[in-house]
Amino acid sequence: MEEIYAKFVSQKISKTRWRPLPPGSLQTAETFATGSWDNEENYVSLWSIGDFGNLDSDGGFEGDHQLLCDIRHHGDVMDLQFFDQERIVTASSTGCVTVFLHHPNNQTLSVNQQWTTAHYHAGPGSPSYSSAPCTGVVCNNPEIVTVGEDGRINLFRADHKEAVRTIVWEVHFHPSNPDHLFTCSEDGSLWHWDASTDIPEKSSLFHQGGRSSTFLSHSISNQANVHQSVISSWLSTDPAKDRIEITSLLPSRSLSVNSLDVLGPCLVCGTDAEAIYVTRHLFS
Amino acid sequence: MEELDGEPAVTVIPGVNSKKNQMCFDWGPGEMLVCETSFSKKEKSEMVPSCPFIYIIRKDVDVYSQILRKLFNESHGIFLGLQRIDEELTGKSRKSQLVRVSKNYRSVIRACMEEMHQVAIAAKDPASGRQFSSQVSILSAMELIWNLCEILFIEVAPAGHLLLHLLDWVRLHVCEVDSLSADVLGSENPSNHDSFWNLVTILVLQGRLDEARQMLSKEADASPASAGICRIMGDLMRTMPILSPGNTQTLTELELKWQHWHEECERYLQDSTFATNPHLESLLKIMLGDEAALLEQKELLSNWYHFLVTRLLYSNPTVKPIDLHYYAQSSLDLFLGGESSPEPLDNILLAAFEFDIHQVIKECSIALSNWWFVAHLTDLLDHCKLLQSHNLYFGSNMREFLLLEYASGLFAHPSLWQLGVDYFDYCPKLGRVSLELHIERIPLNTEQKALKVLRICEQRQMTEQVRSICKILAMKAVRNNRLGSALSWSIRAKDAAFATLVSDRFLRDYCERGCFSDLDLIDNLGPAMMLSDRLTFLGKYREFHHMYGEKRFADAASLLLSLMTSRIAPRSFWMTLLTDALPLLEQKQVIFSAEQTYELMQCLEDLTSRRPVRGESDIQQLQDEDIETTKVEMLRLALARNLARAIIREGSLEGS
Numbered sequence: 001m002e003e004i005y006a007k008f009v010s011q012k013i014s015k016t017r018w019r020p021l022p023p024g025s026l027q028t029a030e031t032f033a034t035g036s037w038d039n040e041e042n043y044v045s046l047w048s049i050g051d052f053g054n055l056d057s058d059g060g061f062e063g064d065h066q067l068l069c070d071i072r073h074h075g076d077v078m079d080l081q082f083f084d085q086e087r088i089v090t091a092s093s094t095g096c097v098t099v100f101l102h103h104p105n106n107q108t109l110s111v112n113q114q115w116t117t118a119h120y121h122a123g124p125g126s127p128s129y130s131s132a133p134c135t136g137v138v139c140n141n142p143e144i145v146t147v148g149e150d151g152r153i154n155l156f157r158a159d160h161k162e163a164v165r166t167i168v169w170e171v172h173f174h175p176s177n178p179d180h181l182f183t184c185s186e187d188g189s190l191w192h193w194d195a196s197t198d199i200p201e202k203s204s205l206f207h208q209g210g211r212s213s214t215f216l217s218h219s220i221s222n223q224a225n226v227h228q229s230v231i232s233s234w235l236s237t238d239p240a241k242d243r244i245e246i247t248s249l250l251p252s253r254s255l256s257v258n259s260l261d262v263l264g265p266c267l268v269c270g271t272d273a274e275a276i277y278v279t280r281h282l283f284s
Numbered sequence: 285m286e287e288l289d290g291e292p293a294v295t296v297i298p299g300v301n302s303k304k305n306q307m308c309f310d311w312g313p314g315e316m317l318v319c320e321t322s323f324s325k326k327e328k329s330e331m332v333p334s335c336p337f338i339y340i341i342r343k344d345v346d347v348y349s350q351i352l353r354k355l356f357n358e359s360h361g362i363f364l365g366l367q368r369i370d371e372e373l374t375g376k377s378r379k380s381q382l383v384r385v386s387k388n389y390r391s392v393i394r395a396c397m398e399e400m401h402q403v404a405i406a407a408k409d410p411a412s413g414r415q416f417s418s419q420v421s422i423l424s425a426m427e428l429i430w431n432l433c434e435i436l437f438i439e440v441a442p443a444g445h446l447l448l449h450l451l452d453w454v455r456l457h458v459c460e461v462d463s464l465s466a467d468v469l470g471s472e473n474p475s476n477h478d479s480f481w482n483l484v485t486i487l488v489l490q491g492r493l494d495e496a497r498q499m500l501s502k503e504a505d506a507s508p509a510s511a512g513i514c515r516i517m518g519d520l521m522r523t524m525p526i527l528s529p530g531n532t533q534t535l536t537e538l539e540l541k542w543q544h545w546h547e548e549c550e551r552y553l554q555d556s557t558f559a560t561n562p563h564l565e566s567l568l569k570i571m572l573g574d575e576a577a578l579l580e581q582k583e584l585l586s587n588w589y590h591f592l593v594t595r596l597l598y599s600n601p602t603v604k605p606i607d608l609h610y611y612a613q614s615s616l617d618l619f620l621g622g623e624s625s626p627e628p629l630d631n632i633l634l635a636a637f638e639f640d641i642h643q644v645i646k647e648c649s650i651a652l653s654n655w656w657f658v659a660h661l662t663d664l665l666d667h668c669k670l671l672q673s674h675n676l677y678f679g680s681n682m683r684e685f686l687l688l689e690y691a692s693g694l695f696a697h698p699s700l701w702q703l704g705v706d707y708f709d710y711c712p713k714l715g716r717v718s719l720e721l722h723i724e725r726i727p728l729n730t731e732q733k734a735l736k737v738l739r740i741c742e743q744r745q746m747t748e749q750v751r752s753i754c755k756i757l758a759m760k761a762v763r764n765n766r767l768g769s770a771l772s773w774s775i776r777a778k779d780a781a782f783a784t785l786v787s788d789r790f791l792r793d794y795c796e797r798g799c800f801s802d803l804d805l806i807d808n809l810g811p812a813m814m815l816s817d818r819l820t821f822l823g824k825y826r827e828f829h830h831m832y833g834e835k836r837f838a839d840a841a842s843l844l845l846s847l848m849t850s851r852i853a854p855r856s857f858w859m860t861l862l863t864d865a866l867p868l869l870e871q872k873q874v875i876f877s878a879e880q881t882y883e884l885m886q887c888l889e890d891l892t893s894r895r896p897v898r899g900e901s902d903i904q905q906l907q908d909e910d911i912e913t914t915k916v917e918m919l920r921l922a923l924a925r926n927l928a929r930a931i932i933r934e935g936s937l938e939g940s
Binding site: 008009010011012014037038039040076078093121122130132133135149150151186252254255256272273274275 | 703
C-alpha cells in the first residue's frame, strides 16, 4: 500500500464520490465531492487532488487534497451521487432531494433544483406533516431514483418539478460484482479484496464483523474474459481454492469509515473521526 | 477547599431586565436555561414578564471552533493509541513510546496553531482577527507547558542532557531569532545592519555559538581593526565544552573542562581584552553567566524562563533536575524585578520546575477554558506512573475525573459525542455508568444515526440502553404508520408488549383493507416470532396463507384449527378465521375431519353465544348485524354439510 494522505476537516463525512471522468478520457481522477452529517450546519464540498504544481518522480501529483468550494446543506447528507460532470444530487435527512451545480469558472456551487417534500410520513397536505429522511439516491441521466425511511421510491427527471412515479415499498439493494471489491466498515477498517485472476493462490477469506457498506470498482481488465472466472471466485465456498488477497488500506483504526469511492487507481474515503483519506496509487 | 480566583464575569442577556424582574435558571448537561419570571423585585404586583423568551446559555465556545475540532479528532486517535500500548513494556522501550506519544500530541497542537495563525492573518475584520490571535497564543502557551512537562516528567532527562533539552525548548518558543536573522543576513552589508549586534547577542543567549561565530567572522571581514578580538571571541565560542549526544565523556569530565574554560573567560575579562568593543565585552560577560549583564538583555530574552535557561547554560550547565526550582524561583524574581507580578503561565511553569505535577494540573484547569489539555496531559502522565492514586472524595482519581469532564463536554456537542464514547471506555470506575446516561440522550433523527448508537451500545453489552432506544424508535415508527419498521424495532428491543401492540395494528389493518403491509418482514420472522403470542399468531396466520396458496389444504386446515383451539388467536379475529375456513369447507374433497368440524362448530357457538344483546341501534349497526348474521348462517350451513361428508367418508372403508 503506497502513500495515503490524511486530512482532518472538522466535519464527519457521510459520503464521498469521485467526479466521473469524460468517456474515453486518459486522465486520472482529480476531483471528489463529500457530504457531512450530524452537524448543526452540514456541507457539500468539492475537493481537488491535482494540479498544484508539485510533481513527484512518476509525474503524478503530490500533496494532500485541497478544498475547492462548498455549500450549506440542510440536514445530514445521507447519500450523494454525481449526476453528470457538473451536477451533484444529494439525499437529505430532512427528506429533501437537491441537485447542486458546480461553476468551474468561479469555483462555486449553487442549488440547481430541489424537491423538498420527496419523502414524508404524513403528507404536506395533512396537519401532522412530518418529513422522513431520504436514505439513498441513484442517477442515470436524466433520471434520479430516491428511496427513504417512509418506504417510498421516487423517480424524478432532472428538469421536472414533480416526481414522475411513486411506489410504496421497502427495498434492499445488492450491487453486482467485478474483480476488485472494497469494503469500509462501522469498525473503522477499509479492506481491499482482490480476486483478479492474475494473482497466484493466496490467503483465506476473512470475516469482518460490523455493518459494512460495500462498493465495487469498475473493472480494470477486459470484462469479457475475466467475468466468468470472477463470478466463480466470489461465490466459491471452497477456501482452498480461494484466490482472494485481502489488504488493509488504512494505517490505524479509529471510528467508522462511512463511505468510500474508487475511480481508476484512486480511492477516497471519509470517516466519523472527521478525516478524509485519499490515495492515488491503489494498484502499484 | 478551592479559593475563588476573582470576580466571575458578568454576561448580559439581551431582552431580560434583571433589575426589574427576577430571573430563573436550570442547568443542563452542558448548558443553562434562563428566563425571566413574573416575580418583580420591587414587591409591586406586575405579573407579566416583559421578555417572552427562554435563553440557552453555553459556556464552552471552544468546542464549536472549526479548527479546534481537528485538535479534538486527531488527539482522540492518539489517545486511543496510548491506551492500547502494551502494558508489558517497561524501561527504555516504554519510555521512548511515551515520549513519541507526547511529541504526537505536541505536533497536533502546533498544526492547529499554524492553521489558526493563517486564519488570523487572513481575517477580514479586526475583532475576529484578534480573537484568533488570542486563541493562537493560548495554544502556544499550551504547547510550551506540555513541552516542559515532556522534558521534566516523561523524558526525565538527567543532568547534562537536561540543559540540552531546555535549550531546545527555549529555541523552539522564542522564535524571533529566525526573522531577525533573515533580515540581517539578507541585507547588503550585514555587519552594518542596525540589529546586527542584537542578532549576535541573542544567538549567544540561546547558546547557538556556531552561528554567532559566523556572524563575527563577517564583522571581522568588514572591519579589520577588530578582526583580532573577533577571532579570540570566536575561539572562545568554539571551545566552550558542551555535552553532545554521541559524546562519551562523563559528567565530571565535562564539569572539569567547563570550569577550565570558564576560568579562561575570566582571565580575558580581567585583562580587558575586549575593552575596545563594548558589544564584545558584554558578550563575554554573558558567557561568564554574569546576572547583571544578562538582565541588561531583558528585551532580547523576552521572558524569565529564557533568562533561566541562559543563566544555567553559562553558570551551571550540569544542573541536576532537583536543583532546578531554586534557579527557577530566583530567575523569575530577578527578571520581574518587583515591577510586575507573575501571570498564570509563570506560576504553571514554576510549579513544573518544582516537579509539583498536581499544582501544574490544578493551575492549568483554572487558567484554560476547556478540559482538553489537562485531560490528555494527566492521562499521559498517569501512563508514566507519575500520579499517586489519590482518590478524590467522590470516588474516582484525578485522571478519571478529568477524562469524565472532558468526555461529558464532548457529549454536549451534536457531532463530537462519538469521540466521547471512547474516552468513557477508558474510565474504569464511572465511565460505563456515565456512558449509559449520556448515550440515551443523543437525539436520533435518522435511522442511520440510531443504528450507529445501537452498535455502540451492543458492543458494550448495554442491553438496557439498547432496549430503551429501540422502544423510542418503535414508537416513532408506529406514529408514522410504518408498521414494519415498528415491528422490527420491537423485535430488536425484545419488547413483547410493544410487539403485541404492533401485531394488533397489523391485524386491524388486515381486517379493514384485506391485505397486509410489510409482507416480506412478517413472512421472514423466523424464531423472532416467539417474542409475543400475538406476534406468533401473526406469523402463523401468514403461514396459513402460504399453505393455502400452495394448495396444502390439509395442513392449512389443521393449522387454522390449532390457531383457534390453542387460544392464540385474539377473539376479535375469530370471525375472520372462520370465514377463512369457508373455502376449505366448500372444496370438492373433504378437508376437515369430523372431529375437526366438531371443534370448528364449538368455536362458532362460543363466539356467537358471547355476543352482547344490543338495544337500540342505528342504521350502520343494524347493517353490520345483518352481515354478521348472514355470515354465521353461511358458516353453520357449510359446517353441517362438511360434517355430513366427513362422517360418510370416515365411515366407509379406505380405498373402496
